[in-house]
Amino acid sequence: MVQQAPPINHALEDIKEHHRTSTGQSHRKVLMWTFLGSECMFFGSLIATFLIYHNNVASGPNREHAFESLFLVSVMAFVLLASSFTMVLALAAARRGDQKMMRAWLLLTAFCGLFFIGSQGYEFYHFTHEGLTPHASLFGASFMILTGFHGAHVTLGILWLVSVAVLVRLHPKKDHRPIMASMLPKFLGFLAGVPKREPGAPIEARPRHRRFMTFAREQTLAPPPPVLAKDASIEQFEAHHLAEEKVLNVELVGLYWHFVDIVWVVIFTVVYLFR
Amino acid sequence: MATIAGGMKGRSILRRPTGTEGIWGWITTVDAKRIGVLYGVTALIFFIAGGLEALIMRVQLASPEQNITSPETFNQLFTMHGTTMVFLVIMPLNAAFFNFVMPLQIGARDVAFPRLNALSYWLFLFGGLFLHVSFIAAGPPDAGWFSYANLTERPFSPENGIDYWILSLQLLGVASVLSSLNFIVTIINLRAKGMSFMRLPVFVWMTFVVAFLLVLAMPVITIGLVLLMFDRFTGTSFFIPSGGGDPVLWQHLFWVFGHPEVYVLILPPMGMVSEILPVFSRKPLFGYKFVVLAGIFIGVTGFTVWSHHMFSVGLGPIANTYFATATFLVGVPTGVKIFNWIATLYKGKLTFETPMLFALAFVALFTIGGISGVMHASPPTDLQQTDTYFIVAHFHYVLFGGAIFGMMGGLYYWFPKVTGRMLNETLGKLHFWFMFIGANLAFFPMHFSGMAGMPRRIYTYDSDLGVGWLNMISTVGALIMGASFLFLVYNILHSLKKGKAAGNDPWDGHTLEWSVSSPPPIHNYDEIPTVRSNRPYWDQKHPELAEHGVPPPPPAPRKNKHIALPSPSYWPIVLAAGMTIAAFGALYHETILPVLPIGLSIAVIATYAWVLEPPIAKQAEGHH
Numbered sequence: 001m002v003q004q005a006p007p008i009n010h011a012l013e014d015i016k017e018h019h020r021t022s023t024g025q026s027h028r029k030v031l032m033w034t035f036l037g038s039e040c041m042f043f044g045s046l047i048a049t050f051l052i053y054h055n056n057v058a059s060g061p062n063r064e065h066a067f068e069s070l071f072l073v074s075v076m077a078f079v080l081l082a083s084s085f086t087m088v089l090a091l092a093a094a095r096r097g098d099q100k101m102m103r104a105w106l107l108l109t110a111f112c113g114l115f116f117i118g119s120q121g122y123e124f125y126h127f128t129h130e131g132l133t134p135h136a137s138l139f140g141a142s143f144m145i146l147t148g149f150h151g152a153h154v155t156l157g158i159l160w161l162v163s164v165a166v167l168v169r170l171h172p173k174k175d176h177r178p179i180m181a182s183m184l185p186k187f188l189g190f191l192a193g194v195p196k197r198e199p200g201a202p203i204e205a206r207p208r209h210r211r212f213m214t215f216a217r218e219q220t221l222a223p224p225p226p227v228l229a230k231d232a233s234i235e236q237f238e239a240h241h242l243a244e245e246k247v248l249n250v251e252l253v254g255l256y257w258h259f260v261d262i263v264w265v266v267i268f269t270v271v272y273l274f275r
Numbered sequence: 276m277a278t279i280a281g282g283m284k285g286r287s288i289l290r291r292p293t294g295t296e297g298i299w300g301w302i303t304t305v306d307a308k309r310i311g312v313l314y315g316v317t318a319l320i321f322f323i324a325g326g327l328e329a330l331i332m333r334v335q336l337a338s339p340e341q342n343i344t345s346p347e348t349f350n351q352l353f354t355m356h357g358t359t360m361v362f363l364v365i366m367p368l369n370a371a372f373f374n375f376v377m378p379l380q381i382g383a384r385d386v387a388f389p390r391l392n393a394l395s396y397w398l399f400l401f402g403g404l405f406l407h408v409s410f411i412a413a414g415p416p417d418a419g420w421f422s423y424a425n426l427t428e429r430p431f432s433p434e435n436g437i438d439y440w441i442l443s444l445q446l447l448g449v450a451s452v453l454s455s456l457n458f459i460v461t462i463i464n465l466r467a468k469g470m471s472f473m474r475l476p477v478f479v480w481m482t483f484v485v486a487f488l489l490v491l492a493m494p495v496i497t498i499g500l501v502l503l504m505f506d507r508f509t510g511t512s513f514f515i516p517s518g519g520g521d522p523v524l525w526q527h528l529f530w531v532f533g534h535p536e537v538y539v540l541i542l543p544p545m546g547m548v549s550e551i552l553p554v555f556s557r558k559p560l561f562g563y564k565f566v567v568l569a570g571i572f573i574g575v576t577g578f579t580v581w582s583h584h585m586f587s588v589g590l591g592p593i594a595n596t597y598f599a600t601a602t603f604l605v606g607v608p609t610g611v612k613i614f615n616w617i618a619t620l621y622k623g624k625l626t627f628e629t630p631m632l633f634a635l636a637f638v639a640l641f642t643i644g645g646i647s648g649v650m651h652a653s654p655p656t657d658l659q660q661t662d663t664y665f666i667v668a669h670f671h672y673v674l675f676g677g678a679i680f681g682m683m684g685g686l687y688y689w690f691p692k693v694t695g696r697m698l699n700e701t702l703g704k705l706h707f708w709f710m711f712i713g714a715n716l717a718f719f720p721m722h723f724s725g726m727a728g729m730p731r732r733i734y735t736y737d738s739d740l741g742v743g744w745l746n747m748i749s750t751v752g753a754l755i756m757g758a759s760f761l762f763l764v765y766n767i768l769h770s771l772k773k774g775k776a777a778g779n780d781p782w783d784g785h786t787l788e789w790s791v792s793s794p795p796p797i798h799n800y801d802e803i804p805t806v807r808s809n810r811p812y813w814d815q816k817h818p819e820l821a822e823h824g825v826p827p828p829p830p831a832p833r834k835n836k837h838i839a840l841p842s843p844s845y846w847p848i849v850l851a852a853g854m855t856i857a858a859f860g861a862l863y864h865e866t867i868l869p870v871l872p873i874g875l876s877i878a879v880i881a882t883y884a885w886v887l888e889p890p891i892a893k894q895a896e897g898h899h
Contacts, residue, residue, distance in 0.1 A: 014837045017803070021464040027387040030460045038452060038490045045498035045528060049513070056519045134511050138519050141511040145502070167887075 012234050019241055026244075032252050036259045043263050046146045047270055053138035054271075060136030066127060066143075067272050076119045077268050080154075083112030084261045087254045089219050094250040096223055097243075099170045102250065105219075106165035109257065113158040120151050143271065150267055153260045160253045168249045291892040292843045295797075303843035305389035306797060310396050311374030312693065315686075317400055318367040323760075324407070325359035328352045330757050333717070337750040339738035349734035350417035351436070355406075357420030358440065361540065362447050363403045365674065368682050369543040370399070370451075373458055373482050376689055379788035380476045382467025382806065384799050387460040389841040390885065395454035397851030402446030405855060409439035416440035419732060421533060422503075424514030424525035429507050435862060438507060441500050442858040448493045448500075449854070455486035455493075462486075467787070469806035473567070476786045476809065477560065480567045481546030484574040485539050491578070492535035499528030508864070523588055530581035538577040540674060541641075542570060544681025545612060548634045551684050552616055554782050555631035556623025562615045563809055569608035569615075576605050586654045587661045595654045602652035609645055613638060628782070629703030633684030636711050640676025644669055647722065662732075665725030671718045683710070683763075690767075691781045695793040696774030702766040709759030716752025720745040785810040798840055801832035842892035846885040853877030 021027060054063060067073075090105035124144065127133070134141040228240045292303040304310065332352050335343045344352065378386055386392050409415045413435035418426045427437045462475070462483045475483075502513040503525070512518025514525045553560045560566060582590060582598040590598075616638050625631070647669040651657040660666060683706075691697050724742040736742065780789040787804060788795070790812045807821070808814050814821035853874050860871025 010833060010835065011837065014839075018839050022466045022470075023464055025464065027460050027464055030463055031388070031456055034456050034459050034490060038456070038494055041491050041494035042498060045495045045531075049498070049502065049524065049528075052521065052524060053513075053519075058519055134505070134509065138512065141505065141513065145505065149501075163883075163886075 009234070012232075012237060015234060015237060026248055028248060028252060029255075032255050036255065039259065039263075042149070043146075043266070046142075046149055047266065050142040050146045050271065053142040056138040058137035058139075060131050060133070060140050063139065064275065066130065066132050070272055072119060072123060073268065073272055076116050076123075077264060079112050079119075080116045080261055080264055083109045083116075084258050086112065087257050091247070091250050091254050092220060094168075094170060094247045095225070097170050101219065102168075102170065103165045106161050106250070106253075110158045110161040110165070113154050113161065113257075117151055117154055117158070120147065120154075124148075146271065147267065150260070150263060153263070157253070157257050157260055160256065164249055164253050168246050170243070170246055291888060292845060295843065300843070302848055303393075303845055305385075305393050305841050305843055305847070307374045307378050307386045307389065307392055308693075308795065308797075308799075310392050311371045311376075313396055314367045314374060314399070315371035317403070318364050318371060321359055321363040321367075321403055325356050325364055326757060326760065328356040328359070330753060332356065333750040333753040335734060336736075336746050338747060339736050339740070339743045341735055344734060346734040347417065350419075350732070351415040353732055354416050354419055354422075354440075358406065358416070358444075359403075360674070361420060361536070362444065363399075363406070365540045365678050365682070366451060367399055369485070369540070370395075370454055372478070372543065372547065372682070372685055372689065373454075375693060376788060377458065377479050377482050378461065378465070379692075379791070379795060379799055380479050380786050381462060381465060381470055382787055382800060382803050383461060383465035384803075384838070385841060386457050387464055388457050390844050390847050390890070391453055391457050393844070393847035394851055395450045395457065397848045398446050398450035398453070398854065401851050401855040402443050402450060405446060405858060406439055406443035409436050413439060421526075421529050423529075424503070424522040425516065425520075427503060427507075427525075428515050429510075430515075438504075438862050441504055441507075442862060445497065445500055446855060446858060448497050451489050452493045455489040458482055458486040459490065467803050467806050470811075473564065474806055474809040474811075475567075476546075477549035477563070477566055477570070478543070478546035481542045481549075481570055484570050485542050488535040488539050488542075488574055488577060492532045492539070495528055496532035499525060499532070502528075504861075508861075523585070526585050526588065527581070530584045531578070533584065534581040535574075535577040537673075538573055540678050541681075542573065544637065544678045544685070545570065547681050547685035547688070548616065548637050549612075550786065551630050551634040551688050552619050552638075554688075554784050555626050555628065555634070556620050557783075558619055558623040559785075559810060560615070561618035561621075562611075565611055566615050569611040572608040573605060576601065576608075580605060583652055583657070586657045599652055599654055603649065606645065606649050606652070613642055613645075628687075629698070629700060629707055630684045630688035630782070632704065632707045632711075633680050633687065636707070637677060637680040637684060640672055640680060640714070644672030644674075644676055648673065660725065662730055663725035664721040664729045664731060667731055668718050668721035668725060671714075671721070675714055675718065680710075680714075683707075688782065689788075690770075691777030692788055692793050692795070694771060694774070695777055696770050697777050697781060698766050698770045698774060702762050702769070706759050706762035706766065709755055709762065713752045713754070713756030713759055717749045717756055718752070720748045720752075724749070780812075783816075785813040787812050790815070798838045801836065801838075839891050841890050844885070844888065846881045846888070850878055850881035850885065853879075853881055 023030070057063070086105045086109045090102050090109060093101035093105055127140070127144075132140045132143070134144050226240065226243070228237065232240070292299060295304070295306075301309065301313065304313075331344060332349065335341055335349060374386070374392065378384070406415075416422070416432075416436040416439060418432060418437060418440075422437065422440060425431060462479060466475070502511075505511045506513050506515065506520075512520040514520045514522050516522065549560055549566055580598055580601045582588075582594060583602045586595060586598075647665070651660045651666065651669065687698055687703055724745040727740065727742050727745075729736055729740060729742045729746075736746075777793045779792055781793075782789070787806075790804065791799060804811065853876070855874070856877060857871055857874030860869070860874050864871060
């Protein structure tokens with residue numbers, strides 16, 4: 001008995017060919033990594049300029065005087081770095097297909113960014129009053145252009161995070177409730193310890209700290225990526241591809257956001273900590 | 276015939292454009308081949324502008340103590356000539372070949388991001404026009420193509436010309452970073468099956484290296500320009516010594532970009548020559564791997580030699596020694612390439628069609644420029660030569676004798692593929708010989724006038740210097756060179772209508788682009804070929820000689836084959852326009868009209884519209 005080979009599904013093959021990439025990585029991800037390489041040179045040039053001019057204080061305050069208290073900038077750094085964590089959780093939520101938590105973590109990330117930008121605005125205002133302006137000295141000018149350029153990156157990141165939170169719908173048909181209506185009660189309820197309303201949820205009975213552990217585990221465990229069956233139909237293939245693209249939208253803003261955070265680690269060290 | 280989605284007729288504003296006909300078809304196109312043609316035509320028009328500027332300068336310098344142009348005009352002429360030739364001619368001509376040839380050579384249907392590709396072109400066009408608006412609006416920039424601080428600062432250049440130069444370069448910088456990112460992703464991700472990196476055609480390799488150079492070098496000048504903008508617009512003093520600034524920092528920022536930039540200009544023509552020489556020698560390229568590795572080595576080393584442009588600053592013996600050594604080192608891979616090209620010719624069955632003539636001239640003239648380059652890699656020698664016509668001779672041998680000759684070879688070589696018609700051989704050879712003789716007459720005497728002490732960037736010179744006759748020869752050569760391009764223009768216009776039909780493969784080529792029709796179909800390949808060597812098409816034609824086994828011929832295309840192509844889009848040109856309007860707004864920020872916010876708003880709206888429209892419009896999606 002000779003078994004007949006199944007007929008080739010040409011339409012499916014055409015779609016697969018359309019989406020094929022030589023490396024298996026999506027175009028957009030390769031683009032983002034290359035772009036971040038380019039960004040390194042932007043910040044590298046600015047940091048080099050700062051290092052050349054940081055002793056040029058002219059009539060303005062010098063570094064020791066300007067950075068006497070590192071309290072605010074340390075809090076800013078902590079919040080910005082913490083936002084990398086919430087960003088990771090947003091991506092994990094997207095991978096789970098959890099629309100609500102994805103939005104929550106993205107918006108929380110954006111909120112951390114807003115706190116950072118607000119604090120930077122206050123810091124600039126404060127420095128200006130102390131006489132540290134772009135015109136007072138080249139130390140002031142190179143400091144403000146370097147940190148301002150970073151701040152512009154954070155601002156762009158906030159816009160991007162909010163755009164992704166609003167526009168990306170992991171499940172096209174569901175989740176059309178406004179963000180506040182769907183999100184806020186769950187979040188506040190969690191904080192206040194109100195039991196979840198879903199029937200049969202076992203965590204209600206547990207003490208509060210156990211509930212937190214369950215929540216934490218739920219949020220941080222990323223499931224293995226869904227595998228497409230070998231004999232998938234066109235519809236399955238396209239749905240799988242679409243889902244991957246949507247998660248990628250979150251992953252890309254995440255790559256950018258982590259990069260901006262890492263740059264801040266360098267700026268914080270070089271500008272504020274080195275004496 | 277396969278069904279191709281994406282090319283349906285009909286158009287309406289506000290709805291997604293679908294037409295590929297007429298002027299709207301070109302404005303909304305996202306097809307890399309069309310964008311390549313746009314780059315090529317635009318660059319050739321800018322080439323005429325830059326060439327005329329050069330001719331005016333040459334006429335002024337023909338004999339000593341002339342006053343055809345004023346010193347101020349002369350400064351503007353050499354600034355615009357340099358900026359135009361580097362940013363608006365050689366780079367976009369390279370981009371034209373990247374766009375048209377590279378996807379075909381790697382077996383791709385398009386670049387990875389077609390709309391981004393269109394955005395790069397429109398930004399380049401608007402950036403170039405923006406620079407030229409300065410002729411009418413403010414008086415063009417006049418501080419040289421590298422615009423050394425503090426000549427460019429407000430006290431010394433109070434007019435807007437420098438501002439036009441700065442903002443135009445920012446637009447052009449965004450354009451080239453975006454297109455380079457696009458090419459990198461395309462080459463990494465869209466190679467045909469079997470097309471490993473060591474089977475990429477050398478031209479694709481050089482595209483790849485150049486794209487990385489631009490992505491890493493452009494940000495540095497962007498920052499330099501940002502600092503200069505702050506100096507000029509807000510009164511900081513980054514490059515003003517009286518305010519504590521250091522003009523040498525500008526030189527560093529400029530040349531950290533500027534030296535890789537030089538390789539950005541020359542590596543693609545090296546790639547073209549590496550394609551042309553083997554085909555017209557009927558031999559494989561000698562030492563493929565070494566040519567590729569030498570190209571990579573040149574690219575990497577390009578970031579380590581920038582201060583050899585600054586020996587006369589006096590950076591000290593340690594810096595000078597390091598940069599001299601590193602610069603000598605670049606000579607090694609360059610020499611490797613030259614010997615590989617010569618070895619490719621050795622015992623080949625050479626034929627001397629026009630592309631081959633240009634490629635051979637490239638090797639010869641580039642070698643002359645390379646040797647004079649090695650001469651002023653040595654600081655003591657350079658101190659004698661810097662800022663003289665010797666340097667002018669050097670970089671014109673490299674950039675005209677090298678880059679332009681290489682790209683003219685590429686133009687004659689790929690013109691049949693682009694248009695389906697051959698360029699006329701007789702006119703081509705006339706063009707070549709006029710250009711070859713003219714270039715050598717123009718640039719070779721400059722070595723001597725430079726050694727005799729004639730400085731660069733000076734509108735006239737004393738008759739006692741004794742270089743009048745050398746300058747006269749240079750001017751005659753320049754006019755001959757200028758005349759040679761009349762042959763090219765006539766040849767192109769003539770051959771577009773009456774040229775001999777090219778057929779798929781007029782040169783018996785080695786690489787995949789010759790396996791498809793001329794001009795290629797919009798989707799390039801019905802079936803993506805499979806690749807087994809770095810001469811895939813030659814192997815198909817000569818299976819008995821194939822070294823690595825012959826790939827099976829691509830299967831005949833199915834009737835119901837569905838190839839999805841990206842749909843045309845309005846948003847790239849709108850986004851580019853928004854950014855250009857914003858640049859005008861930044862220039863005239865003191866006027867009442869909120870031009871800057873208007874431009875930025877257009878850009879933001881276009882960005883969101885772009886993100887929200889699918890790459891392939893629903894209405895264009897065919898049935899499976």
